[in-house]
Amino acid sequence: MSVPVLETRDLTIRFGGHVAVNAVSTGFRAGELTAIVGPNGAGKTTYFNLISGQLPATSGQIFLDGEEITALPPSARAQKGIGRAFQITSLFPNLTVHENVRLAVQARSRHAASLTRLWSSHREWIERAERALEEVNLHNQRDTLAAALPHGDKRKLEVAIMMALEPRVFMFDEPTAGMSVDEVPVILDLIAKLKARGDKTILLVEHKMDVVRSLADRIIVLLNGTLSADGDPAEVTASAAVQEAYLGVAPKRGAAHG
Amino acid sequence: MIGKLLSYDPPKSRVLGVVLAIIVLGLALAPFLFPGAAAINTAAKICIFIVLVASYDILIGYTGIVSFAQTMFFGIGGYGVGLSLYFLGPTWPVLALGIVIALILGVALAFVIGLVSLRVKAIFFAMITLAVASAFLILATQLSELTGGEDGRTFRVPELLRPGTKLLEAPLFGLEITGRIAAYYLVFLAALALFLVALRLVNSCFGRVLQAIRENESRAEALGYRVVYYRTLASCLSAALAVCAGVLSAIWLRYTGPETTLSFAIMLDVLLMVVIGGMGTLYGAVIGASLFILAQNYLQKLMGVASAATEGFPLLPRLLHPDRWLLLLGVLFVLSVYFFPTGIVGRLTQRARK
Numbered sequence: 001m002s003v004p005v006l007e008t009r010d011l012t013i014r015f016g017g018h019v020a021v022n023a024v025s026t027g028f029r030a031g032e033l034t035a036i037v038g039p040n041g042a043g044k045t046t047y048f049n050l051i052s053g054q055l056p057a058t059s060g061q062i063f064l065d066g067e068e069i070t071a072l073p074p075s076a077r078a079q080k081g082i083g084r085a086f087q088i089t090s091l092f093p094n095l096t097v098h099e100n101v102r103l104a105v106q107a108r109s110r111h112a113a114s115l116t117r118l119w120s121s122h123r124e125w126i127e128r129a130e131r132a133l134e135e136v137n138l139h140n141q142r143d144t145l146a147a148a149l150p151h152g153d154k155r156k157l158e159v160a161i162m163m164a165l166e167p168r169v170f171m172f173d174e175p176t177a178g179m180s181v182d183e184v185p186v187i188l189d190l191i192a193k194l195k196a197r198g199d200k201t202i203l204l205v206e207h208k209m210d211v212v213r214s215l216a217d218r219i220i221v222l223l224n225g226t227l228s229a230d231g232d233p234a235e236v237t238a239s240a241a242v243q244e245a246y247l248g249v250a251p252k253r254g255a256a257h258g
Numbered sequence: 259m260i261g262k263l264l265s266y267d268p269p270k271s272r273v274l275g276v277v278l279a280i281i282v283l284g285l286a287l288a289p290f291l292f293p294g295a296a297a298i299n300t301a302a303k304i305c306i307f308i309v310l311v312a313s314y315d316i317l318i319g320y321t322g323i324v325s326f327a328q329t330m331f332f333g334i335g336g337y338g339v340g341l342s343l344y345f346l347g348p349t350w351p352v353l354a355l356g357i358v359i360a361l362i363l364g365v366a367l368a369f370v371i372g373l374v375s376l377r378v379k380a381i382f383f384a385m386i387t388l389a390v391a392s393a394f395l396i397l398a399t400q401l402s403e404l405t406g407g408e409d410g411r412t413f414r415v416p417e418l419l420r421p422g423t424k425l426l427e428a429p430l431f432g433l434e435i436t437g438r439i440a441a442y443y444l445v446f447l448a449a450l451a452l453f454l455v456a457l458r459l460v461n462s463c464f465g466r467v468l469q470a471i472r473e474n475e476s477r478a479e480a481l482g483y484r485v486v487y488y489r490t491l492a493s494c495l496s497a498a499l500a501v502c503a504g505v506l507s508a509i510w511l512r513y514t515g516p517e518t519t520l521s522f523a524i525m526l527d528v529l530l531m532v533v534i535g536g537m538g539t540l541y542g543a544v545i546g547a548s549l550f551i552l553a554q555n556y557l558q559k560l561m562g563v564a565s566a567a568t569e570g571f572p573l574l575p576r577l578l579h580p581d582r583w584l585l586l587l588g589v590l591f592v593l594s595v596y597f598f599p600t601g602i603v604g605r606l607t608q609r610a611r612k
Contacts, residue, residue, distance in 0.1 A: 052480060078482035090480070092473035103470045106463060107481040113488070114463040120266045122463070165481060 003066070005030050005201045006082075006169050011050055011060035020046045022225040023060065028169070033195045033202040035212040035233075037242065038222035044205045045087055047222065048171055051203075052084040053077045064169070078107065083167025087174045087205070089154045093147035097138055097157055100146050101129040104164040132164040137186050152179040159187055163194075169201045170194060176211070184211075191215060213237060263454055265461040269541055271610030274603060278541060281548050285446055289439050290431050300555045302442055302510045304548050305449035306503050311531045311543035312456045313499030319537035320460055321492045322472030324380055326525055327371065327387035330394045331497040333520035334364045335504020337398065337405060340514030344413035353416060353509075360501050368497035372490035395520045410515020419444065419509065445506050452502055457540050459495060468492055469538075527554075534594050536601020545602050553590065558583045 004027025011024045021043045028034055036044050049055040051062060053074035062070045069077055078084075092100050105125045106112050119125070133139040136156040141149065146157060159175055172191065176184045192215060194200055206212050212219060212233065219236040221229035229236050236242055261268065269275040284291065288301035310332055317323045338360025339353060346352040367390075375386045398405050405411065417423055423437030433439070459465050467488050470478040479485050508514050518524075527550065535546025558580040565578040578586075598605040 054476065054480070073484070074476075074479045075482050075484045078480055084480050086477075086480075090474060090477045092470050092477065094473055095469060099466075099469075103466065103478075104481050106466065107483060109463075111463055112483070113467065115459065117463050118265055118458070118461050119463050119466045120461065161481075 002029050004028055004063075005065060006051070006203075007063040008047075008051065009061045009063070011047070011062060012058050013046060013050055013055060014058045020225050021050060021222075024222070024225075024227045025060075026220060026227060026230060028201045028203060030168075030201050031195075031198040032217050033191070033204060033215055034218045034220060035204045035206055035216035036220050036222060037206065037209075037212060042222040043225035044222055045173055046225075048084065048173055048203070048205065051077075052082055052171060078165070078167070081168035082171070083162045083165045083169065084171045085158045085162040085173060085175060087177065089158045091146040091154060091157060091161070094145055096143050097133065097146055097149065098126075098129055098142040100157055101132050101160050101164045102126060104161045105129050105132075108166060129164055132160045135163055135190060136160045152183045155179055156183070156187065159190065163190070168199075170203065172202070172204045172206075174205055174207065176206070176208070188215065209237065265454075265458045267457060267461045269603075271606040274541060274545075274606045274610075278544055281544055282450075288446075289442055290433055293433065296555070298438070298442055300551060302445050304551050305445050306507045306510065307528070307531065307547040307551060308544050309449050309452045309456075309503040309506065310500055311528055311535070311547045312453055312540050313496045313503060314528050315532050315535075315537060315540060315543050316456060316460060316468075316492060316496045316499070318532060319539065319542070320465065320472060321468040321489060322380075323376070323489060323493065324384045325387040325493070326384060326522075327391040327394075328496075328500050328528060329520055329522070329525045330391040331364045331368065331500035332504040332507070332524070333394065333398065333514075333516075334367070335360045335501035335506075336508040336514040336519040337504075338363065338501070339505045339508040340411050340413055341404065343415065343508075344411045348414040348416050350416050357502075357505050360505060361498055364497045364501040365494045368493045369490060372493040376486055376489045376493070391520075391522075391525070395516060395522075398520055399516050406515065408516060410513060410518070412513045415441070415509055415512055441510060445510050448502070448506055452499060453540070453544070456499060460540060464488070464491070472538075530591060532601075534591070534598075534601060536598075536603035536605070536607075539601070539603045539607070542601050542603040549602075553587055557587060561586065 007027040009025050011021060012019065013021045024047060036047065038044055046055065050057050053072060057070055061068055064077070064080055064082065069080065092103065102125050105128045106119070106122070109122070109125065111117050111122070130139060130142070133142055136159055138153060138156050138160060141153065146154065149157060155175065155178060159172070162170060175187050175191070179187070188211060191202065191204065195202055195215065204215065216233050219229070219231065219233050220227060221236060221242055229239050229242065269278055285301055285305060289298055292298070292301070310328070314328045317325055317328070339356035342352050342356030342359065346355070371387065371390060375383050399407050414420070418437055419441040420437040424434070425437065425440060426435040429435070460468070467478065467483050470483065471485055471488055475485055504519055507519060511518060531546035531550045532542065533546070534549060535542030535544070561578050561583055562580045565575045565580065568574040568578060594602070600608065
């Protein structure tokens with residue numbers, strides 16, 4: 001087995017008396033798409049926030065390529081290759097769609113903070129941003145302010161920003177939530193293409209089980225902040241943990257015995 | 259050429275472009291077009307405040323940092339140059355020394371304030387800047403041995419810039435070319451250069467990140483931008499520009515005192531100029547400063563004329579009496595914020611986009 005790119009060891013966060021993520025230990029490999037499922041409030045987004053650095057861990061460790069990143073600020077983690085798309089869209093509302101994406105491209109450049117270079121002199125940033133917008137079908141709205149986009153397009157822009165950031169670890173938090181039915185395939189195709197490249201580590205929080213089953217190589221289930229199942233999709237979706245998580249009841253054991 | 263000077267960020271509407279061109283031309287030719295000490299004073303003040311308002315807009319409009327310490331840096335520039343010239347004599351090297359000292363002090367102070375307090379919430383940061391600025395104002399008035407206290411210091415400038423100096427034998431276009439004219443053009447050209455530097459700054463790669471931070475700090479951080487670094491540097495650069503504006507003010511007035519550079523009345527004026535012109539656009543600084551200072555200086559006269567013209571009508575002459583000019587300025591301010599919430603430049607740009 002190859003070494004995991006991203007790994008969490010006993011990762012825990014406590015809010016007062018409530019343990020939102022409880023000693024989660026697992027690893028994510030390159031080329032692997034892991035779906036993280038669980039009911040609302042199970043700690044999926046909190047787990048993401050711990051990995052990308054929006055929340056500080058109470059205890060436990062996070063490793064990227066074997067290097068501990070637990071104490072690093074979100075900006076340093078992003079620079080090391082952790083990319084995050086947020087569940088509640090997090091955009092630059094009064095900048096245009098194109099500027100939103102371009103800022104992600106710029107973040108990767110060594111001229112990102114240059115005082116002497118004009119942003120407009122970087123043709124390659126502008127073009128890369130345009131490609132990212134084409135990938136999510138937003139290129140016709142490039143000069144619209146992000147705040148003026150309809151909800152589904154905001155979600156697409158959120159994804160485009162992460163694509164433009166070109167991280168090594170992609171973290172999608174319900175990327176298709178709130179999208180209309182005909183928009184969903186665009187994003188799913190994109191994720192599938194990303195996966196096909198084989199060198200990216202992809203984490204996906206998703207509620208739609210059909211999406212999860214078609215895309216994921218592996219599913220992990222969070223229940224009340226605890227890792228309660230981990231395995232290949234067919235196996236996990238049939239398991240008691242998932243049944244319980246999504247149906248609220250454990251499958252009738254007695255029924256199997258007749 | 260012009261595109262390059264403007265950092266490829268020209269005014270986005272034609273009306274705005276024309277108005278800006280008129281203002282720049284008016285300021286460039288002010289000594290010839292509007293003779294008289296009062297007019298040239300107004301023109302110089304506009305130049306100086308354009309730089310000060312632009313420096314403030316970089317903070318509040320571009321980066322979204324609310325600070326009330328901008329006049330402190332303005333004062334540091336004024337006092338740095340003023341006291342140097344006062345104590346060490348009116349020569350160019352002393353002037354240069356004063357500028358360097360003021361810049362170092364201003365930037366260092368901005369750096370410390372930024373380091374200590376930019377991590378806290380916006381409202382606390384605003385409070386801290388208010389406290390530091392008050393402390394500085396009190397310090398400047400209390401250290402009267404050094405600063406001249408409430409009275410401030412009157413000092414002499416290098417000979418070239420003195421009113422008594424005659425630079426040309428014969429008048430040019432009917433205007434005596436004295437050191438005063440030289441001082442005006444020094445102020446005008448320096449202000450123009452500083453404004454173009456500020457424009458370059460906000461259009462640099464760095465400047466675009468500032469806007470991202472204003473819009474969504476945590477998103478900027480998640481993209482890999484170290485927000486504290488950008489904010490601190492923006493504060494320092496803005497402080498440096500404000501120091502330069504203070505230097506120009508000292509050179510022009512040949513005086514420095516708490517009332518002209520440090521007072522909160524000026525801070526309030528600067529805030530109003532930014533809001534009237536339009537936050538987050540440096541061209542707004544030009545429009546805001548010009549309009550506000552013109553109104554401050556000429557509204558009274560205009561009202562005097564209006565008051566005389568409406569003689570015989572009930573109430574009107576009294577309302578338009580020159581003593582009521584602050585009332586009218588207040589009404590104009592409320593109206594402008596009501597009708598142009600994004601400022602005049604914001605409004606013009608929106609119209610051009612449609």
